[in-house]
Amino acid sequence: MASEDTDVLLVLADAFVRQGEALQEARREVFRLLVEEAWKVAMRSRHYLTAQCLDVPCDSAWMVLYRYGCDINFLNATSLTKSSFRQLLRRFASYYYIPRARSRGRPLKLRYHHQVLGLVLCFYVGSMELSSLRMLFAVPPSTLARALRRAEEALSKTLVKYSPARISWPSPSHQVELAKLVEAREPLLKHTFGFIDGKNFKVQQPSNADLQNAMYNGWLHSVFVTGTICFAVDGCIVWCKHNCPGSWNDSDTSRGFRNKLLGPVYCPDSRKNVVSDSAFPCSTTDQPHPNAAQGRRHRAPSPVAAELGEDPPQRHHLCDAGGGVGHGKCSKSIYPAEPPAPVRPGASGASPERHVSLS
Numbered sequence: 001m002a003s004e005d006t007d008v009l010l011v012l013a014d015a016f017v018r019q020g021e022a023l024q025e026a027r028r029e030v031f032r033l034l035v036e037e038a039w040k041v042a043m044r045s046r047h048y049l050t051a052q053c054l055d056v057p058c059d060s061a062w063m064v065l066y067r068y069g070c071d072i073n074f075l076n077a078t079s080l081t082k083s084s085f086r087q088l089l090r091r092f093a094s095y096y097y098i099p100r101a102r103s104r105g106r107p108l109k110l111r112y113h114h115q116v117l118g119l120v121l122c123f124y125v126g127s128m129e130l131s132s133l134r135m136l137f138a139v140p141p142s143t144l145a146r147a148l149r150r151a152e153e154a155l156s157k158t159l160v161k162y163s164p165a166r167i168s169w170p171s172p173s174h175q176v177e178l179a180k181l182v183e184a185r186e187p188l189l190k191h192t193f194g195f196i197d198g199k200n201f202k203v204q205q206p207s208n209a210d211l212q213n214a215m216y217n218g219w220l221h222s223v224f225v226t227g228t229i230c231f232a233v234d235g236c237i238v239w240c241k242h243n244c245p246g247s248w249n250d251s252d253t254s255r256g257f258r259n260k261l262l263g264p265v266y267c268p269d270s271r272k273n274v275v276s277d278s279a280f281p282c283s284t285t286d287q288p289h290p291n292a293a294q295g296r297r298h299r300a301p302s303p304v305a306a307e308l309g310e311d312p313p314q315r316h317h318l319c320d321a322g323g324g325v326g327h328g329k330c331s332k333s334i335y336p337a338e339p340p341a342p343v344r345p346g347a348s349g350a351s352p353e354r355h356v357s358l359s
Contacts, residue, residue, distance in 0.1 A: 057110060078118060091162060092117050109143045119139075120148060198249075228240065
């Protein structure tokens with residue numbers, strides 16, 4: 001009898017232990033499933049276009065544009081005319097290697113140099129997302145990223161010592177031609193050959209306190225590297241300044257441009273001017289120009305100024321009254337301009353780094 005009771009107790013104890021182990025295993029499995037589900041919710045799911053849902057690259061939208069597009073189409077997509085694109089393409093092909101097609105293996109997605117150059121130019125000019133760029137050229141994400149990286153390196157080498165890509169100040173005769181183009185479209189703008197504006201690039205916050213203070217823009221409440229670009233009316237850059245501290249305003253960064261615009265060497269005709277917004281000062285020059293009584297100005301179109309004619313007192317009154325875009329911003333003289341205070345990080349007086357990594 002005692003032996004039977006002992007056997008029953010052993011069986012019950014064994015069943016209890018097995019139940020406990022099974023319960024522990026079930027709890028561990030439930031915990032694993034909960035953690036896996038939490039990770040799925042926390043992690044971003046990757047959604048991208050695959051090669052199966054894309055057209056053949058030889059039948060893509062870019063190929064149609066390249067074969068049948070005119071200058072207007074090319075300007076919209078690449079900011080270059082068709083002839084300029086082909087001229088750049090001939091030089092670009094020397095720096096971008098495309099292996100020859102083989103009978104075996106997977107065929108290349110981008111077989112022609114014009115596809116690669118068009119890809120990088122559309123990437124720079126357009127504001128489209130990468131998914132739209134993939135559909136335009138019919139390439140999957142991995143091919144797009146690889147081609148863009150190599151194309152940017154090749155384009156950088158292509159533009160070195162390439163004379164059509166240089167930034168040069170227009171000659172006096174070219175300024176006259178540009179001013180005629182502006183006047184043909186905007187009759188109120190006389191002797192205007194270009195426009196100037198500033199640009200800001202967000203950067204990482206520097207660890208150095210002095211550099212951080214120099215790069216911080218109090219108006220925009222962020223850290224920037226700033227600069228200024230002047231475009232001629234034909235779209236070519238005629239002057240630029242880059243990598244300036246973000247605390248500098250457009251008046252500081254454009255000082256070199258204003259000196260050129262006011263100098264008789266680069267602008268013999270004192271009437272020549274460029275259009276700008278109210279961030280740029282307007283010059284009535286304290287130093288008289290050798291060829292004219294009034295200096296050059298940054299100006300904006302003003303219908304009221306056209307009605308007043310060329311009467312200096314009336315124009316001066318108009319300039320004092322208005323300070324925004326659409327008025328002659330001539331309220332005070334800006335020449336000679338004082339350069340902005342230099343950035344001196346720390347006590348060593350070392351100059352700030354020219355490039356700050358983009359965020």
